[in-house]
Amino acid sequence: MNKKFFSMLAALSLLAVSGLANATAYGVSVGWNTQEPQPIMDMMKTQKAEFAEYVREGFIRDMYIENSTVGGVELPIIKFVMDGNSEQDVRDKLGALPFQKRGLVVITDIRPLGEKWLNTEQTQRNFSLELTWKGGFDPLEMDMILSKDLQKVIELNNKGEVTSAYLDVQEFDNGLKKPIYHIALRAPNAESAREMAKQFEAVSKGYADVNLMYLGNQVSLSDIAAG
Known part of the structure; x- marks a missing residue:
């Protein structure tokens, strides 16, 4: 070598x-927890605004969007990389978002990635x-x-x-x-x-x-x- x-x-x-x-990056996958599209659409603007605040604060490292449907309506779902002091820290931050509070999405996978x-x-x-x-x-x-x-x-x-x-x-x-x-x-x-x-x-x-x-x-x- x-x-x-x-x-x-x-x-x-x-x-x-x-x-x-210190803080490390966690890969997070989420999935829809409802087959009713209307509550998602009603909360979408607020969810986007609060998630964008996490982006501005530097908590979100990467983000990907994938096609999905809820009750026959196309509603894209995201995967993303988020900074946190621990897995629980990431879960707590996400738990404060509107979709999570209403139980519209669930975390399907979360894993440490290290440093970008x-x-x-x-x-x-x-x-x-x-x-x-x-x-x-x-x-x-x-x-x-x-x-x-x-x-x-x-x-x-x-x-x-x-x-x-x-x-x-x-x-x-x-x-x-x-x-x-x-x-x-x-x-x-x-x-x-x-x-x-x-x-x-x-x-x-x-x-x-x-x-x-x-x-x-x-x-x-x-x-x-x-x-």
């Missing part, structure tokens, strides 16, 4: 570890690629794989194919800690996203398990903040 790779790996490892001590270190806004279809290290590998081999894959993330980000990347830390049973990444890929469909994932050595060489999830189209946070 050359000095450039090692320096980048060390810096990103420090970023990930330090990020866990790359971003490129793209409005096309995005897929979340979440990697989890498998056990039983030599730590030095993992570092070499990680350094190559982080270079690949930067390369794909420069091409606009990776729209955001978060760096987290995975701890093993023996106390070993290694950086792990969660990225958003721009792809026309799930099969293309899976093929793109194979560009990462952690995936192609079987060092990590992969979880792929459709996010939807990325939304410009600056437009939301501007109202």
Whole structure:
């Protein structure tokens, strides 16, 4: 591993570890909790205004919109990345919003992502690629794989194919800690996203398990903040 790779790996490892001590980013998925569209439409303006305030305050890192229907009416649903001191902190913040207060939506998934270190806004279809290290590998081999894959993330980000990347830390049973990444890929469909994932050595060489999830189209946070 050359000095450039090692320096980048060390810096990103420090970023990930330090990020866990403070606020971290959480990926949040929500789903409609009603089949009655009218209450949603009645509260939509207020919900958007209060959510936009979270955007202006810097709590929302990324946001994606996906088509959905409620009672035969098209009502898009969102997935987003939100800062919080803990999962409960994120749940508490979301619980203060109108939709949550009225029980119109529920949180279907929430998971820590770590610290954001790359971003490129793209409005096309995005897929979340979440990697989890498998056990039983030599730590030095993992570092070499990680350094190559982080270079690949930067390369794909420069091409606009990776729209955001978060760096987290995975701890093993023996106390070993290694950086792990969660990225958003721009792809026309799930099969293309899976093929793109194979560009990462952690995936192609079987060092990590992969979880792929459709996010939807990325939304410009600056437009939301501007109202």
